[in-house]
Amino acid sequence: MSSLYDCVVCLKPIKVAPDGKIRIEGIVKHEKQWLWGPYPVHESCRLNIRTIYDQLLGDGIHVAIGFRTPAADPETAELLDEWAGATPGSVAKEWPGDWSRHVPPLETPWPEFTDLIDLSHNHLTGLIAKRGSSEAPAGTALAVHAAAAGKRVLLFTGYPPQLTRPTLVVDETHSPTPDGVSRAMQSVRPDLVVIERWERMHADRPVGGTRADVLESIGLELKRAILDHGIPCVVTTSVLGDVDVQYPLLHRIGLDSPAAIMVEFCNPLLLLKRHSPAEVLVRVERHMSMQDQTVHAVAWKS
Ligand SMILES: [Zn+2]
Numbered sequence: 001m002s003s004l005y006d007c008v009v010c011l012k013p014i015k016v017a018p019d020g021k022i023r024i025e026g027i028v029k030h031e032k033q034w035l036w037g038p039y040p041v042h043e044s045c046r047l048n049i050r051t052i053y054d055q056l057l058g059d060g061i062h063v064a065i066g067f068r069t070p071a072a073d074p075e076t077a078e079l080l081d082e083w084a085g086a087t088p089g090s091v092a093k094e095w096p097g098d099w100s101r102h103v104p105p106l107e108t109p110w111p112e113f114t115d116l117i118d119l120s121h122n123h124l125t126g127l128i129a130k131r132g133s134s135e136a137p138a139g140t141a142l143a144v145h146a147a148a149a150g151k152r153v154l155l156f157t158g159y160p161p162q163l164t165r166p167t168l169v170v171d172e173t174h175s176p177t178p179d180g181v182s183r184a185m186q187s188v189r190p191d192l193v194v195i196e197r198w199e200r201m202h203a204d205r206p207v208g209g210t211r212a213d214v215l216e217s218i219g220l221e222l223k224r225a226i227l228d229h230g231i232p233c234v235v236t237t238s239v240l241g242d243v244d245v246q247y248p249l250l251h252r253i254g255l256d257s258p259a260a261i262m263v264e265f266c267n268p269l270l271l272l273k274r275h276s277p278a279e280v281l282v283r284v285e286r287h288m289s290m291q292d293q294t295v296h297a298v299a300w301k302s
Contacts, residue, residue, distance in 0.1 A: 004071055005080065008039035009048045016071040024079070025066035027053045035062065038079055047287060047294075055122040055227065058267045060220050106192055106232065109145045112298040116270060116282055117142075119192060119232045124223050126266030128249075128259045131238035134302040135272045135280050139236040141302075143168060143194040154188045156181070157196040178221035179204040185229045193226075198235035199258035212256035219265035235266065243273040245283035245295050 005014050005022060014022050025046060026037025036051045046066065056062040069076045106119035117125055119142075129136040143155040147168035155161075160170045169188050173180060176195070185193060195201070199215060207217045226233045237258045244252055249271065253260050262269055263286065271283040280300035285293065 005040035007042045007045050008037070009041055009045035012042075014040050014042060017068070020070050020072060021068040022071045022076075023066060023068050024076070025049060025064065027051060027057070028063050028065050029061055031063065034079075038065070040080065041066075054267075058124065058265045059223050059227065060265075106146050106151060107149060108142050110280075110298055110300050112296065113280075113282065113300070116268070116284060116287075116296060116298070117234075118268060118287075119146075119234070122226055122230045123232055123268065124219075124226045124266055125232065125234045126262040126269040127234060127236040127272060128243065128262065128270070129236070129238055129272040130243050130274075131240055133238075133272075133274055135274055135300065136236075136238045137196070138272060139194045139196045139234050142234060143192065146192050151191040152188060154184055154190040154193045155196070156184075156194065158200070159196070175200050175202045177202050177204045178218055178225055181222065182225040182229070185225065185231060190231060193231055193233040195222075195233065195235045197237060198222075198262075199237055210256065212261060215258060215261045216264055219261060223265045235262070237262065243271050243283075245271055245273045245281045248293060249283075249285050 004016070006012060007014050016022055022040050023043055023046070024038040025041050026039060027035045029035045036053050041049065053062055057064055104120060105114055105117070108114045108117060119125065127138050129138060140155065140157060140161050143153045144161050144163055144165065147153045147165035150167060152167045154169050154171065156171045156173065156176050158172060158174070160172060169190070171184055178201070181193070181195065201218050203214050203218055204221070207214045222233070222235070239253065239259050250260055250263060266286070268287040269285040271285055273281045275281045275297060278299060278301070279297050282296045282298050283293070284296070
């Protein structure tokens with residue numbers, strides 16, 4: 001079968017699958033208006049999609065949508081036509097500017113992890129680990145490492161690190177609120193914000209419903225604050241019992257748990273599980289516009 005479309009990432013032709021389908025990915029606003037795409041993409045290239053809208057994903061308005069659709073389908077052609085005339089190559093070439101926006105991420109103590117967590121955007125990143133494990137305080141380790149490299153870091157934690165750094169500002173507020181975090185960002189002007197055990201947070205205004213509803217609203221408020229200030233932020237939580245990196249997070253934990261609610265507003269969202277004394281397995285639950293769900297072994301010294 002001849003190739004109808006080129007991949008938005010690598011620009012190479014996409015082979016239509018035996019079932020006649022191709023994958024397309026895009027970003028939608030308010031559940032109906034396409035803001036970016038949809039564009040055809042190789043399955044293997046999906047994780048490398050970067051768009052100018054990535055930082056907005058998870059704000060409750062912008063959503064990444066991807067699906068497989070019949071390549072010869074008139075509806076598919078119409079969808080793609082709307083954006084790029086659907087001639088091979090034109091789709092990807094339409095957006096050369098997107099690629100120059102990628103800046104090197106802040107370094108972490110673990111080089112392979114630096115690429116996975118990608119602290120270069122205004123992203124609200126989530127980390128989940130087993131309570132009491134050596135990787136549970138990963139957020140504090142990130143904060144100390146970045147501060148040691150001269151970055152200004154604002155760290156919210158009940159357990160301040162032993163090592164102090166001139167550029168590390170530790171906030172020990174018992175239960176911070178999104179407004180409080182926002183005000184602290186305003187005054188400290190950090191390069192990175194880390195909030196350990198984000199479920200300690202409280203809402204600024206009364207929110208109806210269950211504790212899970214309150215936490216979800218806190219997450220979305222936090223997301224808005226991060227977007228307003230344009231600073232990358234890491235929030236962490238820990239779970240009782242082992243972290244299982246082989247299956248999707250929501251298959252294994254209660255939908256009301258802080259870890260599950262992080263799916264709503266964290267991007268990327270990473271699960272950490274000790275694999276050996278020298279390695280941690282990192283499950284990428286979500287990355288940029290993708291539901292990634294790959295597992296990486298990362299060299300990790302605590
Ligand atoms: Zn490709």
